[in-house]
Amino acid sequence: MSMIPLTTRGAERLKQELQRLKSVDRHAVIQAIAEARAQGDLSENAEYEAAKDKQGFIEGRILEIEGKLAAAKVIDPASLADNAGGRVVFGATVDLEEEESGKALTYQIVGEDEADLKLSLISIGSPIARALIGKRVGDVAEVQAPGGVRSYEITGVRYV
Template identity: 65%
Template sequence: MSRPPITKSGSERLRGELERLKSVDRPRIIAAIAEARAHGDLKENAEYHAARELQSFTEGRIAQLEALLSNAEVIDVAKLNPGKRVVFGAIVDLEDEDSGVAVTYQIVGDLEADIKQSLIAVSSPIARALIGKHEGDSFEFTAPNGVKHYEITGVRYE
């Protein structure tokens, strides 16, 4: 079984979330359960049931993060030296050849992908189309709303 890749910054971000869940959220939830339990009858105590549900969600997320981080292979993008070739960890500036709209994405592991932060999974269709290309190359890929044509205007590693 291969280990899923993750960038060093993605690993640090997930470790930060794990630490917050363990040191801040978990004690807060335990206190909320104790307070709700003090109110008496647990069968009809909505505060108690809400706190227990939140505890279950939080413990599940803690277990998930611990498993992900223990299996992931951390790759320090700053130590890569691929030149202007697109590989895992690259921050890629693209220009839509049809509309002229410019976008920037970083190719990251599946564990840390977040399109809202312009972090795209290495397994995504656009990332698979980008891997191995160079700055100045044009490429196309099939998006959910049709075929897109892009030019790679910049490649960098931070």
């Protein structure tokens, strides 16, 4: 498995989810299976099947998170300020101005599991993040969007 970049916040969220899955969700589904078994015939027991399906999902998610955390390279964005030299790198928060509309935007470049556009967190693998990586304040990034090419001027780069 290749290295998976995560911010410290993203790694902490995965650890919290793993803890919840192991200590709360796993025990709840075991209890649901036991209750469904107590109802008798398992061959036509919908509650039993649903609980077993949920158990499979939980166990699969636990394995997935454990694998991601084992392969994670946790990066603290605040520690990047000295080494990044003002460039856009993983973990950076980037202030942009869309050249056509003049609209101001702010995004933080994060790992795949952390991305949430509603919170202005974009994945390192997204087209806009790929266009921004390596650029500096004043540079223009061109992004191929479904509606055509969009240009964004970088107005600020922060490591928070």
